[in-house]
Amino acid sequence: MSMFNIFDVSGSAVSAQSQRLNTVASNLANADTVAGPDGQAYKARQVVFQTTLMGEVGAAGVRVTNVVEDNTPGRRVHDPKHPAADGQGYVTYSNVNPVEEMVNMISASRSYQNNIEVMNTAKSLLLKTLQLGQG
Amino acid sequence: MQRLTSTLEFHAQALTLRAERQRLIASNIANADTPGYVARDMDFARALREASGTSAVAGAMATTHASHLADPAGARSAAELTYAHNPQDSLDQNTVDLDRERASFAENAVKYEATLRFINGHMRTLQDAMRSPNQG
Numbered sequence: 001m002s003m004f005n006i007f008d009v010s011g012s013a014v015s016a017q018s019q020r021l022n023t024v025a026s027n028l029a030n031a032d033t034v035a036g037p038d039g040q041a042y043k044a045r046q047v048v049f050q051t052t053l054m055g056e057v058g059a060a061g062v063r064v065t066n067v068v069e070d071n072t073p074g075r076r077v078h079d080p081k082h083p084a085a086d087g088q089g090y091v092t093y094s095n096v097n098p099v100e101e102m103v104n105m106i107s108a109s110r111s112y113q114n115n116i117e118v119m120n121t122a123k124s125l126l127l128k129t130l131q132l133g134q135g
Numbered sequence: 136m137q138r139l140t141s142t143l144e145f146h147a148q149a150l151t152l153r154a155e156r157q158r159l160i161a162s163n164i165a166n167a168d169t170p171g172y173v174a175r176d177m178d179f180a181r182a183l184r185e186a187s188g189t190s191a192v193a194g195a196m197a198t199t200h201a202s203h204l205a206d207p208a209g210a211r212s213a214a215e216l217t218y219a220h221n222p223q224d225s226l227d228q229n230t231v232d233l234d235r236e237r238a239s240f241a242e243n244a245v246k247y248e249a250t251l252r253f254i255n256g257h258m259r260t261l262q263d264a265m266r267s268p269n270q271g
Contacts, residue, residue, distance in 0.1 A: 002158055051169050
């Protein structure tokens with residue numbers, strides 16, 4: 001039954017989207033992290049999606065190939081009284097853009113919902129197929 | 136015997152194709168955020184014509200030589216997969232139009248159920264015809 005593959009396909013998408021949601025969560029949690037003694041603040045992370053084949057023709061799932069770090073310099077704020085301020089009185093925060101992360105979060109959650117709905121539909125269709133000839 | 140089950144066979148083929156299309160659309164929805172993914176879809180009418188062998192379809196598998204292997208029932212070339220056309224280009228080369236895919240998914244699910252009902256109804260008709268009159 002070729003429709004069982006839908007669970008593999010949508011399942012891989014759900015898992016990829018939840019990984020994306022995880023990175024958004026850690027980015028947002030570290031939005032106000034300041035640089036440590038090494039001068040390196042938290043860098044925003046993004047997942048990279050890639051299509052992966054699921055055995056049969058036309059069944060294409062998703063997987064996360066790697067997680068890349070955003071290398072743009074962190075936000076620098078002049079605050080000489082801050083304990084983490086450097087010699088010139090600047091504090092380096094992480095380079096997370098909260099607006100971008102919120103948009104990313106909404107997109108990930110919508111895609112997650114879409115795939116769950118696909119699985120629910122496939123499940124109800126398969127259950128009705130099982131009852132074939134009984135009705 | 137052939138006449139008894141030919142309708143059933145036709146609907147069975149339609150059901151298989153519907154399941155296949157459902158899987159294709161599920162793949163498109165799953166890859167809605169994958170950069171570079173190209174959405175696929177199938178020309179259902181053409182695929183069904185090819186699968187049921189009711190009329191010759193250009194590009195379909197054919198046995199034109201005595202030593203050709205006969206294609207098993209319902210076998211088709213993979214050529215009937217087409218590329219969905221996206222009215223709006225996206226920057227990451229992804230061609231999935233999520234609204235249209237959702238609509239196609241719902242439409243295909245309803246038509247799958249319709250085919251199931253056709254099969255159920257046909258089976259009931261056959262069973263009624265086979266039942267003897269004094270069985271009630």
